[in-house]
Structures are given as C-alpha cells and as structure tokens.
C-alpha cells in the first residue's frame with residue numbers, strides 16, 4: 001500500500017492517506033514529547049518499538065473481541081490501519097492512583113483503585129486537555145450519551161484484557177490512555193496507539209517504571225532501555241522484528 005497525502009502530523013506520528021479511502025498509513029516517528037509537546041527529544045528506534053508493541057496489543061485485543069484499527073505492520077515503524085474519524089477524547093483508565101490524580105485529589109500515591117477509574121479528557125493541547133464529564137461532552141457536541149457509554153464499556157473491556165496480558169509479562173498496568181474514532185459506518189473503533197508512551201507500566205516485582213514517565217521525570221537516558229524491556233517481555237522471539 002502506497003502513502004499518498006499527509007493528512008495529520010501529530011507530536012509523535014504522521015498519518016497518510018493511501019490508494020484505499022478506508023485505510024491510512026501511520027508512521028511512528030522517533031520523537032518523544034512531554035508537557036503538551038513543550039519538551040521534545042529524538043530517541044533512536046522509539047517509533048519502531050512503539051509501533052511493534054501497539055500492533056501486538058491490537059492483535060491481542062482483536063483476539064479478545066475488541067475491534068481495533070490494526071490491519072498490518074509492513075515495516076517496524078509503519079502501521080496500516082483503518083481510517084477513523086477520531087473522537088477528541090482521551091479515555092483514561094486507572095488501576096492504581098498516581099500522576100495527575102494524586103496531584104489534584106486527596107488520594108495516596110499507589111492506592112489500588114477497585115473498580116478502576118474511567119476518566120475522559122478533552123484532547124486539545126491548546127486547552128491543556130481539561131477533564132470532561134458527560135454534560136460537557138454533550139454540550140461541546142463531541143459525543144452522545146450512547147457513545148459515551150460505548151467508550152466507557154470498551155475502555156473497561158480493554159483494561160480487563162490488558163491487565164492480564166501485562167501481568168503474564170511481569171508488568172502491572174497502572175493506567176493508560178486510549179483514543180477511539182468512527183469508521184465510515186459510524187462504528188466506534190479503537191485507534192491511535194497503546195504503547196509505553198500511553199500507558200504507565202510498572203515491573204511487578206521491583207515496581208520500576210517501564211514507560212514515558214521516565215522521560216517526564218528527566219531520566220532521558222533510561223527511557224529506551226525501559227521500552228526495549230517491555231518489547232522483550234511481550235513480543236515472542238519469533239515475532240521480533242527490531
């Protein structure tokens with residue numbers, strides 16, 4: 001499948017149209033950003049690690065009945081995906097309290113959240129991704145109540161599948177963010193990526209961070225080692241392409 005026109009260049013990925021109107025090519029770049037894109041560095045092969053990890057996770061989700069954008073990974077850093085009309089909501093699921101949750105609310109770092117928290121933030125860097133609620137989402141015309149309920153259900157289903165998937169690799173899924181979009185028939189499908197950029201992942205034994213939080217904390221020299229560790233643990237040897 002050939003790239004045609006660049007339709008969206010975000011902070012870490014570039015999206016291209018293809019010969020097929022229903023498919024896009026998503027190139028995962030080596031950029032790493034924090035603070036709504038205010039700090040940016042280039043990390044060697046980061047795009048490929050995130051693309052391969054995302055592809056693996058999308059395949060696992062598909063096997064468990066969650067529809068995703070994933071079609072193929074023709075190159076380690078290039079994903080062929082279903083073209084979606086993205087919903088500007090970051091759906092966040094939290095199994096353990098940390099990060100912005102403990103900064104904004106009186107809850108101790110590391111508190112187990114049962115049931116998990118589902119949070120929706122407005123995906124808009126210029127507004128610093130403010131938290132939404134159902135009435136705000138409807139007032140902004142972003143989604144209907146039925147769609148909000150679908151997003152919540154899907155995010156929780158993804159959580160159940162991925163908590164177990166990561167646990168099998170000795171990793172705690174602390175929290176994560178997903179983005180959904182609509183296909184041409186209006187079906188809500190999981191898009192974007194699920195990677196150490198968009199998840200908080202802790203080693204089950206040591207509780208060491210294995211995700212982008214290291215970069216947020218300025219530990220730039222440890223970031224890629226963590227991403228490679230996640231890759232090595234979840235990608236079987238016969239599926240390794242990097």
Ligand SMILES: Nc1ncnc2c1ncn2[C@@H]1O[C@H](COP(=O)(O)OP(=O)(O)O)[C@@H](O)[C@H]1O
Pocket residue numbers: 008009010011012013014015024069081082083084085086179181191192193
């Ligand atoms: N399947 C898809 N079809 C169309 N656009 C997509 C798809 N998956 C992700 N996108 C969009 O691609 C853009 C680029 O990704 P990214 O670099 O992560 O951007 P951002 O900086 O906005 O988070 C994002 O706007 C994202 O919503």
Ligand SMILES: [Mg+2]
Pocket residue numbers: 010011012
């Ligand atoms: Mg993004």
